Amino acid sequence: MEEIKNNALYIGGVRAQDLADQYGTPLYVYDQGVLENKLEQFIRSFRSDRFKTTIVYASKAFLCTAMARLADRYGIDLDVVSGEELYVARQAGFPMERIVFHGNNKTLDELKAALEYGVGTIIVDNAQEARRLASLPVSKPTTVLLRVNPGVEAHTHEYIVTAHVDSKFGVLKDETDAIAAIIDCVEANPNLRFQGFHAHIGSQIFDRNAFKAEIETMGRFLAGMKQKTGRVFPILDLGGGFAATYTSEDAPIPVKEVGPFILEQCAAIDDEYDLGLERILIEPGRSIVAEAGYTLYRAGYTKTTPHKRYVFVDGGMSDNIRPALYQAKYRAEAAEKMNEEKTETYCIAGKCCESGDIVIENAALPPIETDDILVVYTTGAYGYSMASNYNLLRIPAVVFVKDGRSSLVVRRQTLEDLVARDAGDAL
Numbered sequence: 001m002e003e004i005k006n007n008a009l010y011i012g013g014v015r016a017q018d019l020a021d022q023y024g025t026p027l028y029v030y031d032q033g034v035l036e037n038k039l040e041q042f043i044r045s046f047r048s049d050r051f052k053t054t055i056v057y058a059s060k061a062f063l064c065t066a067m068a069r070l071a072d073r074y075g076i077d078l079d080v081v082s083g084e085e086l087y088v089a090r091q092a093g094f095p096m097e098r099i100v101f102h103g104n105n106k107t108l109d110e111l112k113a114a115l116e117y118g119v120g121t122i123i124v125d126n127a128q129e130a131r132r133l134a135s136l137p138v139s140k141p142t143t144v145l146l147r148v149n150p151g152v153e154a155h156t157h158e159y160i161v162t163a164h165v166d167s168k169f170g171v172l173k174d175e176t177d178a179i180a181a182i183i184d185c186v187e188a189n190p191n192l193r194f195q196g197f198h199a200h201i202g203s204q205i206f207d208r209n210a211f212k213a214e215i216e217t218m219g220r221f222l223a224g225m226k227q228k229t230g231r232v233f234p235i236l237d238l239g240g241g242f243a244a245t246y247t248s249e250d251a252p253i254p255v256k257e258v259g260p261f262i263l264e265q266c267a268a269i270d271d272e273y274d275l276g277l278e279r280i281l282i283e284p285g286r287s288i289v290a291e292a293g294y295t296l297y298r299a300g301y302t303k304t305t306p307h308k309r310y311v312f313v314d315g316g317m318s319d320n321i322r323p324a325l326y327q328a329k330y331r332a333e334a335a336e337k338m339n340e341e342k343t344e345t346y347c348i349a350g351k352c353c354e355s356g357d358i359v360i361e362n363a364a365l366p367p368i369e370t371d372d373i374l375v376v377y378t379t380g381a382y383g384y385s386m387a388s389n390y391n392l393l394r395i396p397a398v399v400f401v402k403d404g405r406s407s408l409v410v411r412r413q414t415l416e417d418l419v420a421r422d423a424g425d426a427l
């Protein structure tokens with residue numbers, strides 16, 4: 001957790017200014033204690049006497065080998081969406097049978113790699129993928145789920161909603177003939193075990209009724225599929241989307257309540273429709289890593305325009321695209337002026353060549369001087385993982401902190417990295 005001593009911010013017992021000085025800025029800092037706490041909270045909250053339960057960390061929120069190993073340490077499985085994420089998981093030594101492989105357009109090479117490595121669960125997205133997967137040699141029993149679009153919209157920012165009827169993800173729940181055909185197709189391969197369905201209704205979901213609606217919809221869907229096929233589907237994967245607290249306006253459902261709530265709803269549909277559910281999966285991403293993450297920037301110049309007061313930082317949309325992409329809101333402080341009165345309102349802007357390169361539109365801060373360290377909170381999800389080399393800014397380093405110590409888990413890109421892939425000359 002963070003504390004303030006003598007006006008200075010400490011994260012995981014390490015002074016933020018010292019981290020900035022030692023590792024440079026911009027810098028992604030993760031409080032490992034908070035990460036561990038979140039992993040443990042999910043494990044503790046998502047337990048049931050009735051169902052087997054599995055927590056699958058949606059690695060797209062933040063993945064590096066250190067994070068994969070940390071999830072493994074807590075017995076949390078890993079969801080990957082690409083051969084690249086799969087590669088990092090494998091490099092981390094993550095047990096392949098505990099990988100869940102997602103994605104709406106897994107290539108032939110990706111499917112082959114998954115089968116060769118022994119990925120435990122493959123989530124099929126569509127009929128063509130099912131056909132392709134089933135045509136491949138599978139050497140050991142592999143669980144297959146089908147992603148279904150339940151048509152439930154979680155009311156977050158519309159760009160993040162994935163479950164509308166025209167979503168690119170999954171097969172619409174009403175297309176039961178097509179779904180039955182996909183199941184037959186998968187099971188034509190003797191080592192592919194079709195076990196159930198997956199749904200994911202969005203991100204940064206605050207309203208538990210969204211999950212209730214998802215589960216009730218899946219209950220009716222499963223009842224229909226049971227009737228249609230004469231069999232039960234023991235695994236139900238409900239996806240992720242659990243919210244994190246970015247600003248004081250956000251009030252997510254506490255993790256310790258969300259697990260029991262979901263399991264209760266699952267028991268209710270299982271009872272109502274006699275579904276034979278055995279295992280329930282959830283796939284939290286953001287809610288595990290967001291609040292553990294901080295970004296440290298060094299302030300550069302300030303500029304006053306007719307209606308605004310800017311402070312420029314040494315990163316921006318290249319290390320955090322979310323404000324530009326989703327109008328995401330963040331909170332910031334001056335790391336060495338924590339107790340000073342916030343007399344100013346700054347627009348914290350980055351150094352990229354885009355007017356939309358803004359980190360925080362209106363940040364209340366004490367007067368900022370060049371070289372002050374600014375800390376932006378809750379940047380642990382979809383910051384590093386969506387970082388780019390726009391304007392060829394280098395992707396920042398990632399540091400874990402805990403108990404007064406820090407560990408560099410991803411080094412900053414070097415200038416040499418920026419030309420390392422340049423392979424030849426123009427014709």
Ligand SMILES: *Cc1c(COP(=O)(O)O)cnc(C)c1O
Pocket residue numbers: 058060061079102200202203204239240241242283284285286287381
């Ligand atoms: C993105 C995603 C998640 C994780 O979402 P969060 O909002 O980060 O919890 C889980 N499952 C699937 C299929 C996803 O696409």
